Amino acid sequence: MSKGPQSSYLAALGIDVYRLRDRPPASIPATPAPACAVAEPAPANDDRWPTLEAEVSKCTRCELHRGRTQTVFGVGRRDARLLVIGEAPGAEEDRQGEPFVGRAGILLNAMLRSIGLARGDVYIANILKCRPPGNRDPKPDETAECTPYLERQIELIAPRAALAVGRIAAQHLLQSDEPIGRLRGKLLSFGARRIPLVVTYHPAYLLRSPSAKSKSWQDLCLLRQLLKSGS
Numbered sequence: 001m002s003k004g005p006q007s008s009y010l011a012a013l014g015i016d017v018y019r020l021r022d023r024p025p026a027s028i029p030a031t032p033a034p035a036c037a038v039a040e041p042a043p044a045n046d047d048r049w050p051t052l053e054a055e056v057s058k059c060t061r062c063e064l065h066r067g068r069t070q071t072v073f074g075v076g077r078r079d080a081r082l083l084v085i086g087e088a089p090g091a092e093e094d095r096q097g098e099p100f101v102g103r104a105g106i107l108l109n110a111m112l113r114s115i116g117l118a119r120g121d122v123y124i125a126n127i128l129k130c131r132p133p134g135n136r137d138p139k140p141d142e143t144a145e146c147t148p149y150l151e152r153q154i155e156l157i158a159p160r161a162a163l164a165v166g167r168i169a170a171q172h173l174l175q176s177d178e179p180i181g182r183l184r185g186k187l188l189s190f191g192a193r194r195i196p197l198v199v200t201y202h203p204a205y206l207l208r209s210p211s212a213k214s215k216s217w218q219d220l221c222l223l224r225q226l227l228k229s230g231s
C-alpha cells in the first residue's frame with residue numbers, strides 16, 4: 001500500500017492503489033493547453049456577490065421555483081483557483097441549501113482531498129440553483145434561464161480551472177452531446193474565457209458504479225497537473 005499522503009483518500013475513493021501502478025494516471029495531452037484569458041477575482045467585499053445571491057434566492061424565472069425548499073447558490077472560496085460544477089441540487093441539497101452534501105458530497109470531498117484540495121479551497125456550484133422534481137434531468141428552458149447566474153459566478157470567481165462532474169454539467173458547459181466517456185480524460189476548455197476544464201463522473205454515479213472510480217482518479221490526476229502547471 002502506498003505510504004503517500006493521498007492513500008487514505010484513495011481508500012475513500014475505493015481505489016486499489018497497487019493497480020494504479022499498472023495503469024498510470026493520465027498526463028496532460030501533448031496538445032497545447034487552451035489559451036485562458038484569466039480575469040482577476042472579485043474582491044471579497046465586492047457587493048456583486050450578495051446582490052447576485054439575493055437575486056437567485058428570489059428567482060422565479062423557471063418553473064423549478066415552485067417546488068424548491070430553497071435555492072442552492074454555491075459554496076466555497078470566492079477567489080478559488082478551481083470551480084467544481086455539477087448539475088442541479090438533489091433532495092438533500094434542497095433541504096440544506098448547499099451543493100454536494102450527503103454521500104455524494106462526502107465522496108466529492110474525498111476526490112478533492114486525493115489531489116491535495118480541501119472542500120474549502122474550491123468553489124462548488126451547480127448549473128441549476130433549484131431542485132428538479134424527482135431529480136430528473138434539467139430541461140433546456142431551465143438551463144437557459146439559470147445559466148446566466150453561473151456565468152456571473154464564474155465572472156466573479158475568475159477560476160484558473162474547472163471540474164465538471166457528471167454528464168449533464170459537462171455537456172452543458174461544452175455545448176456537446178458527446179457521452180461523458182468521450183469527454184472525460186482530456187484537457188478541454190469552455191466559455192468565452194476558454195477556462196481549462198476537466199470532466200469526470202458525478203460522485204453519485206461513482207457510488208453506484210465503483211468500477212468507474214479508477215477512471216475518475218485518472219481525471220483527478222489530470223486536473224492536479226493542470227492546477228500545478230498554472231501555479
Ligand code: SF4
Pocket residue numbers: 056059060061062063064065071128129130142145146
Ligand atoms: S432553477 Fe434557476 S432560473 Fe429556475 S427558478 Fe431556480 S434560480 Fe431561477
